[in-house]
Amino acid sequence: MLGKLLKYDFRALNRIMLPLQGGVLLAALVGSFSIRLALFSLNNRFDGFMPSSSTASLQLEGVLFTTSILLGTFLFAAVVASFWVTLFLIARHYHQSFLRDEGYLAFTLPVSAGQNLCSKVISGSTWMLINMVTVSIAFLLLLTVGFYDAGREVMTDYSSETAREMGTLPALFFLLELCVLALLFAVHAVLQVYVSLSTGAVLARTHKVLAGIGVFVLIYIIMQILMSVVVVGFGFGLEYSLSSNPDNGLFVLVQPVILPPIIILTGLVFLYYFVSRHLLATKLNLD
């Protein structure tokens, strides 16, 4: 049954997510070319077309630079904002499917609340991950197309330096750790929204969405405080690690920074999942 639920959840989400992520890539491409044009203009590459001292050339360069940089900045702001738009659309899908009229169908299907929730978590997390990949590609475009030579140089230097510092195998393992972290981050973000909306729906008789947003903000603030404490704590750990074992490789040194978030996010994912499932199975009273 989970497979069938997934099929319909993906069909519902794909309709809105495919154009959105496509739009993000298009915005990144246009934004990158725009920034490249701005840098091109800044470097006075129009000298070949017009006399550099002419007023027309200077005005054209000024307009081109300003327009291009503004357009590029706006488009990349939109690329970054796509994370929140994606999360909002996933939240809306969850709300409509479970907490509004469609919930009457979802919760009378011969499936458990756990299967219903799993389907929403898998489909939502998949699209969060796709958005993260899309945004990463967008910034690769910015580096390689927008900043061209400078960007490529930075990328080559950074990747080769990291590989040299760590060694090829630990570097690959480090990459794997980052992928796991990204996956956990996506699942966590989705489940944080789900648990907030479910709690809001259970606690409030009216204005359930508002209550859900309130719960989300509350969890977000608590999480920020918790993460700050953890990061500061493990920052000291990293410092201790550096001072006590200066011969350790970079891979060992970054572990105190990368492992705690993995452990914390894993714990929160399970906590949010079980709370959401409990609320949907036993506490949810659809209006």
Place this chain on the structure above:
Amino acid sequence: MDFNDNEPAVPEAEPTTSCIAEAFAPVQGPVLYCRDLVKSYGPVSALGPVTISLYPGRIVGLLGPNGSGKTTFIKTVAGLLTPTYGEVEICGYKPGVESKSLVSYLPERTYLSNWMKVTDALDFFESFYADFSRVHAIEMLTNLQVPLFAHISKLSKGTKEKVQLILVMARRSMLYLLDEPIAGVDPAAREYILNTIIANYDRNAAAVISTHLITDVEAVLDDYIFINRGLVVSAGPVSAVYEAGWSSLDAYFREAFRC
């Protein structure tokens, strides 16, 4: 049908428990059994306590004024509401995956996704319900001139209700829970819908129809349950109402719930 012994609202011509029991002694276990079912929201009681058993082969009208607890009862049986107290069993199963595969539930609101076409809704029901007959559903949709390839969002409210009712009635379930199945459709379609209900439910199943439109459904009902303020105030076979001298169930209802 068995029910709890609350005070009848209309003393005159009230069918008694014993006469109902004699009218049709159950030959097998109940399709639906509720014992001391209560649903409260904080201090406000929306339903119960209600004790009731429904047996196969009966179409039961769940009748009562607005806010009497009809929808709460149906939603609790369908597993959408968690009872505050008491228990529900459908063919011996507590509300859960097994019971939901035996219950065909029609809510009073549109529960199909707007992005779906009518054919997608057919696919959906076919995927999740082993007892769903696609051929039968298409036949009924065609009879009611519902466009199969139209998006749900483009259909009128009445047509959406027809689509939902057809999806629900195209299943071979043990218990049909129909909450206001004809409230939103035009009078011309009501007869077809009621005939659809009678033609499609089999004698091993029971059907509960909640409605205000008693005159329209009266002819298809075997039994009735009058509910008010969350309590069953009267219940029994419709024939007993006639035997007691009432001209119709509607007349009896009007007397029972006179304002």
